[in-house]
Amino acid sequence: MTGQVLEAFSGAGPLEVGSCANCNLLWFGQSGSISLTPRAVLGLFQYIGQAAGAAKATLASTFHCPLCAGELALTYDLQRSTRFTYWRCANDRGQLFTFNQFLREKNFIRSPSQAELTKLRDTVRQISCSQCGGPIDLTTDTACTHCGAPVALIDPDGVAKAVHDLTIGNASTSPTTQEQNSVAFSNAQLDAFFDQERIEEREGTHDLLAIGVTAIGALIGGMLLTR
Ligand SMILES: [Zn+2]
Ligand SMILES: [Zn+2]
Structure with a gap:
């Protein structure tokens, strides 16, 4: 380490x-x-x-x-x-x-709702475990059968809350444009998860969580630099 x-x-x-x-x-x-x-x-x-x-x-x-x-x-x-x-x-x-x-x-990720699971099954069927990289068959499993890690998605509300907490720490109480943008960005990411074509463009990775965490992590990195 x-x-x-x-x-x-x-x-x-x-x-x-x-x-x-x-x-x-x-x-x-x-x-x-x-x-x-x-x-x-x-x-x-x-x-x-x-x-x-x-x-x-x-x-x-x-x-x-x-x-x-x-x-x-x-x-x-x-x-x-x-x-x-x-x-x-x-x-x-x-x-x-x-x-x-x-x-x-920290509420950045959560288990998918029943509706989200159904949508995932309809579009991607199989994803990669973000813990061990093993395949997860969404038609039968909601957790990785290799390492036990549960399937999870980005929680846009949790991300927005964390960004807001950072703002409060800097003596501002009302949500800024940047915060609102980050929520919109998170929701767009969530929609992208369900877009089969976009997922396949990413060099064949089906680790949905990693795609979302990488994208939002980069956005957060930019915000931290300016505050
Ligand atoms: Zn000890
Ligand atoms: Zn696993």
Whole structure:
């Protein structure tokens, strides 16, 4: 893993974040991802977007803490109505998230609705798992049969909310044109998911989530530069 230090909420001090683009993993020291500032959260979204095209390594079934070497415990968590999982150090020294688990915790992605699933089945039938790259047959499965990762789509509302949180942090309360554009952009992306021809133009990749995360990550990167 490569280490990077991201800004956390004041009082908590800087937070150590480790990442591996091939394993799609993020390690958060101490207080974990919950203490990230809106800017740090969006910065990680941008990083995940850049890493989305990287070759995928098979995910291990057990992990050990880089600090105390103890085995990390798979943890099921619930924040408002968002269910997500991660691995936790028994001595509370950190948390390990896959990229998808992190994006789900922050409401950037969500499970498709029944209507969206039907539409996907009608247009693409088979997609690639964004965790392991394996094929997912949408006519029978809503999760990857190889690694268990659930099928997910970008949540445009979650992305817009995160962008708005960043704006509040900069003392502006009303949504800006940029924010509104980002929501429109997200919805356009969602529509693009259902467009078979466009998906096939992208060098045969059927990793719908990676396409969306890469595109929105690039947009967020541009916004972070100007704020
Ligand atoms: Zn530990
Ligand atoms: Zn998989």
